[in-house]
Amino acid sequence: MLNDLAACCAPLGTAALPAENAPPLAKAFAALGDPVRLRLLSLLMTAEGGQVCACDLVEPVGKSQPTVSHHLKVLREAGLVTATRRGTNVWYAVAPEQVAALREVLAPAT
Amino acid sequence: MLNDLAACCAPLGTAALPAENAPPLAKAFAALGDPVRLRLLSLLMTAEGGQVCACDLVEPVGKSQPTVSHHLKVLREAGLVTATRRGTNVWYAVAPEQVAALREVLAPAT
DNA sequence: GAGGAACATCGACGGATGTCAATGTGTTCC
DNA sequence: GGAACACATTGACATCCGTCGATGTTCCTC
Numbered sequence: 001m002l003n004d005l006a007a008c009c010a011p012l013g014t015a016a017l018p019a020e021n022a023p024p025l026a027k028a029f030a031a032l033g034d035p036v037r038l039r040l041l042s043l044l045m046t047a048e049g050g051q052v053c054a055c056d057l058v059e060p061v062g063k064s065q066p067t068v069s070h071h072l073k074v075l076r077e078a079g080l081v082t083a084t085r086r087g088t089n090v091w092y093a094v095a096p097e098q099v100a101a102l103r104e105v106l107a108p109a110t
Numbered sequence: 111m112l113n114d115l116a117a118c119c120a121p122l123g124t125a126a127l128p129a130e131n132a133p134p135l136a137k138a139f140a141a142l143g144d145p146v147r148l149r150l151l152s153l154l155m156t157a158e159g160g161q162v163c164a165c166d167l168v169e170p171v172g173k174s175q176p177t178v179s180h181h182l183k184v185l186r187e188a189g190l191v192t193a194t195r196r197g198t199n200v201w202y203a204v205a206p207e208q209v210a211a212l213r214e215v216l217a218p219a220t
Numbered sequence: 221g222a223g224g225a226a227c228a229t230c231g232a233c234g235g236a237t238g239t240c241a242a243t244g245t246g247t248t249c250c
Numbered sequence: 251g252g253a254a255c256a257c258a259t260t261g262a263c264a265t266c267c268g269t270c271g272a273t274g275t276t277c278c279t280c
Contacts, residue, residue, distance in 0.1 A: 012148070013155035016170075022145035029148070033140025034238080035132035042127035045219065054257065060126070067239055069258055088247050088256045099216050106213045108155065108206065144268080164227065177269055179228055198226045198277050
């Protein structure tokens with residue numbers, strides 16, 4: 001699965017989206033298509049220092065620890081967040097360039 | 111279902127996304143989370159005149175007419191496209207302000 | 221108004237997804 | 251090495267989603 005969306009896809013409005021480029025893009029948007037994942041992303045984007053321990057992501061979204069772990073994996077596989085192990089904890093951070101790439105894709109034709 | 115996303119949600123990075131605002135946003139992103147719908151949106155965004163007859167949307171995406179109609183309905187219910195009947199045909203067009211609202215939501219904190 | 225064209229809806233099917241309890245894996249500290 | 255903690259993975263379940271053939275509905279034309 002292609003993860004570098006900026007290299008993959010020009011803005012939707014500039015040219016017809018080739019069929020082979022659509023799936024990775026769709027996967028990235030689908031990752032945002034769940035309320036829990038949107039809230040997780042928001043928590044990461046608003047965090048001071050830009051990163052949050054996984055342990056601090058469970059309670060705010062009101063789901064079980066395995067469920068939150070699952071959603072974080074989806075965001076990771078979509079390339080929207082990164083995970084870094086530090087001791088027994090794992091710290092998550094937004095991948096700003098990937099989020100920016102998604103924004104760009106929604107831009108109208110120039 | 112709230113459809114005016116611009117009035118609903120500030121950028122994700124500016125403040126923690128309230129739980130009650132997440133579902134409509136997630137629904138809009140989920141509408142983009144399918145390759146067929148992304149291609150449909152791309153076809154509408156690149157169309158001269160900004161609108162396309164439904165009959166011209168079936169063949170390019172390579173799906174059956176009912177399937178394309180279903181996807182167009184999803185995009186419509188997400189507020190991303192509008193439909194206008196003209197005779198026996200229905201013309202679809204992008205709702206630019208809604209797409210722009212989605213772009214804004216992905217903006218980092220100021 | 222009868223026939224046909226364009227699009228929507230319905231019903232059904234298989235596959236994907238969100239959720240949780242239980243369990244596994246890796247790390248730290250004694 | 252063993253206990254304890256943090257997180258990931260697995261298995262199971264219900265629900266949702268994409269797809270298509272068949273059928274409805276709306277509108278135009280003759």
